[in-house]
Amino acid sequence: MPDRAFDLLVFDWDGTLMDSEYRIVACLRAASLSLGLPALADTAYRHVIGLGLIEACAMLYPLAGDDEHLRLAEAYKHEFLSRDPAGMQLFAGATGVLEALCADGYRLAVATGKSRAGLERAYRDTGLGRLFEASRCADETASKPDPRMLHELLAETGVPAARALMIGDTEFDLAMARAAGMAGIGATWGCHAPELLLRHAPLACLDDIADLPALLASLPAAAA
Structure with missing residues (x-):
């Protein structure tokens, strides 16, 4: 496996992967x-x-x-x-990006404010469930911005916080990541304005999910 800054990529769902x-x-x-x-x-x-x-x-x-x-x-x-x-669709390019990240050896997880039933329904509707090895939903643990769902995902996957990255479109995602000792990337194509995301010192804010693989490839391993 090539040197990289992160091993586990944790995605929010609504507003980050799905335009809901x-x-x-x-x-x-x-x-x-x-x-x-x-x-x-x-x-x-x-x-x-x-x-x-x-x-x-x-x-x-x-x-x-x-x-x-x-x-x-x-x-x-x-x-x-x-x-x-x-009328509720994945953001353009989301499926291809997730598949490319998996092919490149990244491990993927979901941390969402959806219920478990809602996430499972979204997995079925989109066919993306096969790409994620772990997930946490708000009805089975503490809601964002409490870091508990990230702590649980890290424990389940065995990945240390320094090797995991949260990608989300709200300040709740980035505040949760910061509280868990994880880095974050803000998704400005979602619900919260960039100025809200920047309050939580993300590594970067992206305007298009298609730019994520290139950003990850540009990060030196020492960044983690």
């Missing part, structure tokens, strides 16, 4: 209105993408009680599952 922002925002708004909660600006709904569902609901409506957050989460699930998934 529009559907998530629409479902959050519809779920909120169904419970009589005030509709918020798109930017508010977009900002919580990447968090666990309960945590997202609590951030959106901090004055609502725990029971209301649970009802909102259930209403969101109903909205999400009842809509046509046809």
Whole structure:
């Protein structure tokens, strides 16, 4: 295996690999209105993408009680599952990049705010599950930006934090990586603006997932 800076690449899912922002925002708004909660600006709904569902609901409506957050989460699930998934696609080039990274010997994992059922459904719909050796979801561990899901992935794969890299489109991804002692790369094609990503000192911010292999190839082994 050639010298490289990292062995394990951990990807966020929504907003990093899959262009699901529009559907998530629409479902959050519809779920909120169904419970009589005030509709918020798109930017508010977009900002919580990447968090666990309960945590997202609590951030959106901090004055609502725990029971209301649970009802909102259930209403969101109903909205999400009842809509046509046809408009939700992987970002252009994502499949080819992941396949190329695997062929080059990188190990791949997923750390996502999705539920386990949601991630397994996404794996089936995209056929990408075969490329990832490990994953953690928000309903089976702590939500981002808590680093627990990364600690668990590192323990499962046996890779030290210094040899693992987080790739994500939100500041929650990069804050989680930093707390876990991992490096991060910001994906500016997703939900959060570059200035939010840069707060967490990523190695780089990329505008296109197709640029990831070249960036990784340019990093000296000593960078880890």
